[in-house]
Amino acid sequence: MPPARRIQFLYTGGTIGMVPSPRGFEPGGDIHAHIQKIVHAQNTPAGLDLGFAQLREIVDSSNITPDHWQEIIDHLRAHRDGYDGFVVLHGTNTLAHSAAAVALALTGFDRPVVFTGSQIPFGMPGSDAVGNVIGALTAAAGGTSGVSLYFDNTLLSGTRATKISALDAHGFINPYTEQSDAPRHGRADPAPYRRHDVAVVTLAPGITAARFRAMTTPAPDAVILRAYGAGEGPSDEPELEQAIGDLVAAGTPVVVMSQCLHTRIDLTKYAAAQFLHRCGAIGAHDMSLEAVYAKLQFLLSQGIPADQIGTWLHTNMAGELTPDTASSLSTAVRAS
Structure with missing residues (x-):
């Protein structure tokens, strides 16, 4: 029997785990519990060994900065040998920015990294969180190469996605039908992201x-x-x-x-x-x-x-x- 594929979820914050507060919706839900419940209740790929981690401080994606990009990158590199793939749970407002940033810094990374999120939090009526999480997990477990973004039954290149809606479940598109297969010239050992004006x-x-x-x-x-x-x-x-x-x-x-x-x-x-x-x-x-x-x-x-x-x-x-x-x-x- 082949060994179980190890996939880690990395939670950064965002709508997918938001809960009501006196200030309005903000990150704070028990994402780990939601993921465990989904895995047991849904038709997830067989033979998976799942891990879970989160950023030092989970944030609304409106507050994401290049410092957070680098924290995600550092985490992925540090845990590369322990997992066969990664699912990054991220708020939708800057989801495409983060996916592109990570893709540019990890051009030689040989593990699938799939970003996803949701328009409506876990547990709320009409939430798209479950479908997006299962789709991203399936993509990561299937060995899809490079950094990608999964949303509403669509897998997009991490550098070609753009957000088009905050209301519709189909929140992201690639405006171009063709994919880039031109020669790539990434940097093998890039310097860390720093904030620039x-x-x-x-x-x-x-x-x-x-x-x-x-x-x-x-x-x-x-x-x-x-x-x-x-x-x-x-x-x-x-x-x-x-x-x-x-x-x-x-x-x-x-x-x-x-x-x-x-x-x-x-x-x-x-x-x-x-x-x-x-x-x-x-x-x-x-x-x-x-x-x-x-x-x-x-x-x-x-x-x-x-x-x-x-x-x-x-x-x-x-x-x-x-x-x-x-x-x-x-x-x-x-x-x-």
């Missing part, structure tokens, strides 16, 4: 250069500019090009993505995007906001110089870029 600025009709300067003063470590369409912005707005260019020239990378879920950034396609190309902004290709944010935090934590951020951002590290938009690392950067 990555500002997210959303363009809207009427935004001025003065407002952009105010929103990026003092200068952040990087800026994600959520533009329109394929990367267009208000090119006729006086001094906006100069404001963005000044920021880039001073060493702050400006990464342009779209407010659209399904697009690919091309800063040379439209005249209304070329001003961003001229001032040195970097297109985010087809990465989600969650992936771009996690990737910038990761690259900054590695001490990547500002003039190399674009090369690494355009390099497929953990499946976050589709094949036809992924660039290969230059020989110099690959060797570094």
Whole structure:
């Protein structure tokens, strides 16, 4: 008889274990008891030996930071030899951010890591917690490779998921049908995540250069500019090009993505995007906001110089870029 597959649940907090309190719903339910009850009552895969752990402090996922990402990563590495797979129970608000961050840091990790959560807590009417937990457990026990996210009967790549609903059970999607099978260039022994000041600025009709300067003063470590369409912005707005260019020239990378879920950034396609190309902004290709944010935090934590951020951002590290938009690392950067 083959040995039992050992799967560990890691509870970080979030809706799945929330209970009512005078302040509103907050983490605090007995997740371990819920998991044990599910395993005994549901049709779970046979031959499993389950473990359970939780972060030092469980939190609403709205309070997750890169420090928590690193705690998850450190835990997975420390327990790698003891388990065949892991299920990370996480709140939905930043679930996709955390999955992408862990995937970028664990490109050589040879155990399945499946993130999941729920829209409604365990034990409440209409809860989706049981189905998501069983699905994630089945995926982890089945040996699915890499970091993934399971939600509402769908298994998504950890670097390609984005949250689309806080109401519907189908809370996450991959906006792109294709999966990235381009060559990957992860870092074998990455430095730990540290918090970096990555500002997210959303363009809207009427935004001025003065407002952009105010929103990026003092200068952040990087800026994600959520533009329109394929990367267009208000090119006729006086001094906006100069404001963005000044920021880039001073060493702050400006990464342009779209407010659209399904697009690919091309800063040379439209005249209304070329001003961003001229001032040195970097297109985010087809990465989600969650992936771009996690990737910038990761690259900054590695001490990547500002003039190399674009090369690494355009390099497929953990499946976050589709094949036809992924660039290969230059020989110099690959060797570094």
